[in-house]
Structure formats: structure tokens, C-alpha cells
Amino acid sequence: MKDVVIIGAGVVGCSIARELSKYNLDICVVDKNSDVAEGISKGNSGIIHAGYNEKENTLKAKLNLAGNILMDSLAKQLDIPFKRNGALILAFNEDEMKRVYELKSNGDKLGVPGLEILNKEEILSLEPNINNQVVGALHAKSSAIVSPYEMTIALGENAVENGVEFKLNHEVINIKKVDENFKIYFKDRESIESKIVINAAGLYGAYINNFINTKQYEINPVKGEYCLFDKVAGEICNKTLFQVPSKLSKGVLVTPTVEGNLLLGPNAKSNESIQTTREGVDEIIEKGRKTIEELPLGRILTTFSGLRPKTENEDFIIESVKDNPNFINVIGIDSPGLTAAPAIGKYVAKIVSTITDLTEKENFKSTRKNILRFANLNIEEKNKLIKENPSYGKMVCKCELITEGEIIDAIKRPLGATTIDGVKRRTRAMMGGCQGIGCMLTIANILSKELGVDISEIKKNNESSVVVGYKED
Secondary structure: OEEEEEEOOOHHHHHHHHHHOOEOOOEEEEOOOOOOOOOHHHOOOOEEOOOOOOOOOOHHHHHHHHHHHHHHHHHHHHOOOEEOOOEEEEEOOHHHHHHHHHHHHHHHHHOOOOEEEEEHHHHHHHOOOOOOOOOEEEEEOOOEEEOHHHHHHHHHHHHHHOOOEEEOOOOEEEEEEEOOEEEEEEOOEEEEEEEEEEEOOHHHHHHHHHHHOOOOOOOEEEEEEEEEEOOOHHHHOOOEEEEOOOOOOOOOEEEEOOOOOEEEEOOOEEOOOOOOOHHHHHHHHHHHHHHOOOOOHHHEEEEEEEEEEEOOOOOOEEEEOOOOOOEEEEEOOOOOHHHHHHHHHHHHHHHHHOOOOOOEOOOOOOOOOOOOOHHHOOHHHHHHHHHHOHHHHOEEEOOOOEEHHHHHHHHHOOOOOOOHHHHHHHHOOOOOOOOOOOOHHHHHHHHHHHHOOOHHHOEOOOOOOEOOOOOOO
16 A cells, blocks of 8 residues: 555656655655656756746746746756756737737736846847847746756656655556545556555546546647757857747747757647647748747757647646545646646645645655766766776767766666666767667667666667567568
């Protein structure tokens, strides 16, 4: 019998797990995927939003602001890359400029710090590559950038270090009330029981809710497509560059990533498919040229898309179910969900405290050490490390300068990688110019050796994505 089962190992589920791991609870996180951050959390913009666009008296407004404030200390504790680069919300005509003033007024009312209106000259002095037709902008100084999957992995690892169990490849197919507890059934796995269930299942949040709650929900996925440019293109701007937002999304943005690349997107289409389309890519390029006319299209490395879980309710749904208060919904977490995630963890912990007594652990470990980045060391440090561990002297990914030692670390650490994409998200191997053509097989061999399985069992991400196939005669 578990005290708490959290369904969903995205950034929200892992934030909740890490927050609850501060207390003496038997906690388990379950997810149908083979790794954390395999759903919504791997396919978004990586923006820590300032919060000027949210509606007053909503959870989105409250938790966006609180989450933004928490990020500096959280990034230090979890040793993840994080940068407060600020954002510009750009206006290209007088009607858009009126909207910019409205956003400034709304942000001030919500208590968002560091908002100011800039004129054309001030904008171009900060970002000279912006379209010369710009009229003015809102400068949101508290906006920041982070790697969404690295943040999720770090939260999950730290939760494991504090005693949380993760059951990956566990797809929930039913939940039943048994006396005062819940029995959770999995596809081709043994069931488990828990006193409390927290539904943080992202796109599948309504599906999980509908097992227990008499109030049924529906989630409508909204697809956003992106273009990822290389690190040369990443120098084109320093701040995150937004256009005036619409009802469906915050619009197509141009932003540096925390790793130094350039990101363009997303659009917003009601669609369940994560396949990118020529039409979608053309759309975001066309819209992106409104911000920066000379986009370096020859520097595009790849395209990808992500899904956002929209509900009819325009706000987050975070509450105990009326007839089953030990079942807590955390659903409809679309933008600004990444920003709000640390604050959502604390908010859910308060709900849990109304259900059961929470006693703090005396030995809670608040810090986590990231994978050592060989490329960031000086020559003396590199030579010393190679002498101590020769695997750091073997370069595997020549594009991103990732060594065998880093890949082995990614596999062996808490909540370690078991797939090609798991290694990729933890180390950045295969994220360079060749996109894995030169090192994927080598990484598959390392996974095979370290996990003690045949290379034919190594997957790119899910069960159907074998890396090495064999053709029968």
C-alpha cells in the first residue's frame, strides 16, 4: 500500500513528487512512457514566463508568479542551466501598441515585477536584428529560459534520491475505489493500491479523471510546431522575442535556448498528431519574419512539435474530487505550466496536508548534482579526469563534444537513461549538426553494455522504436 501515487512523470508530476518527498510518505510515480519528460514536457518553448498575460484571480496568474520567483533557487539546488534573459513583447502598429499597454497594466495589477514600455530606439539598441518596422514593446525583465526536459529530469532524480519510486512503462488502464483506498490497474503489469492518487497525466488527465470523478472532463490537444536552429543562429538575439498574444497561444516567438541554440515557434492547431508539417513550418517561418526579417534558415537543425492540454476551463484544474477527496486532479496544465510547476508542487502538497498529516523528513536532500560537462573543463581538469577515468577520453558525439564517460553517467545515475532519447536529453549527445548520424550506434552499444541487454533491445524512445533492426532471410 502506497501513501501517494502520482500518475504522470512530466514536469508537473516530478515537481509534485519532489515537493512531497520532503515528508515521510511512501510515494510512487507511474507513467506509461519509458522515461520522464516523454510527453508535453519535452516539446515546449522552455520559457519561464513573467506572467503579465494571465487573468486576475486565476490559478494561472497566482502560480505563474510564484513559480517564476522559485526558479532561481530551484535551478541552483538542482544544478540545471537557467538564465534570466528577459522578454520583449513587440508591437508593429498602433493597434498592437494599445495591446502592449493593456498587457503592462494587467501585469502591474498582478504584481509582475520589472515591466517597462520601450520605444523603437530602445528596442533596437537592445536587439538590433529585430524588424525595423517595430513601433514599441513591453520589456518583461523577469522572463527567463530553461531546458524543460533537463528541469523535469532533475526534479525526478532529486525525488528518487529522497526515496520516491518511479514505475515507468506502466500504462494505467483503470482505477477503482476499494474501501477508502484506490486500486490502480496497469496494462500487462501488477496492480498497486494507494491511499491518495494525484492525477498529473497531462494529455491523458481527463481519461484518468473519468475513472473516478462523476464530473467528466475532456482535453483537446493543441499542437505547436517549432524550428530549432544551431548555435551560430543562437547569437541572433539575447532576449525572448514575442509578438502580441492571441487567445489560443502566446504567439510565435524567437528565442535563444539555454543551451545556446535559436528556437522559432510555435503555431497553434487543434490536432493530436505530433508530426510536423510543411504547412506548419512555413507558417511559423512566415510569422517569425515579422519579428526578424532575415531568419538564418540555412541554420535549421530540425523541426519538432509539442501538444498542449486545453480544457473548456481557461484555468488550471487543481483540486480534490468532490466525492473522492483523496483523488486530486492536476489537469489542464497548459501554458504557463512549466513556469508554474514548482509552485504547483507546493500547492498540491497543501491539499495533501488536508488529507493526511505531513511530517518533514530530517534528512531531506535538497540538492542534486548535474552530469559533469567535459567540454566545460579547462585542459588541466580534462587531463586529470581522463587519468582518473579513461572513458572521459573517448569522444562519442563530436558535434556537441560529449564523451563516453558522460553517457555512462547518464545511464548509471538515479532515474538513469534506458533509451537513446533518454541519453540525448541528459547529455545533449545527438543534438548537434549531424543529429545522431555519427554517434547513435555507438550510444546504442554503450547502452547495451551498461544495461546488460542485447543491442536489438535498445529503443530510441518507446517499445516500437528499435534502433538496430534485423532483416530475416
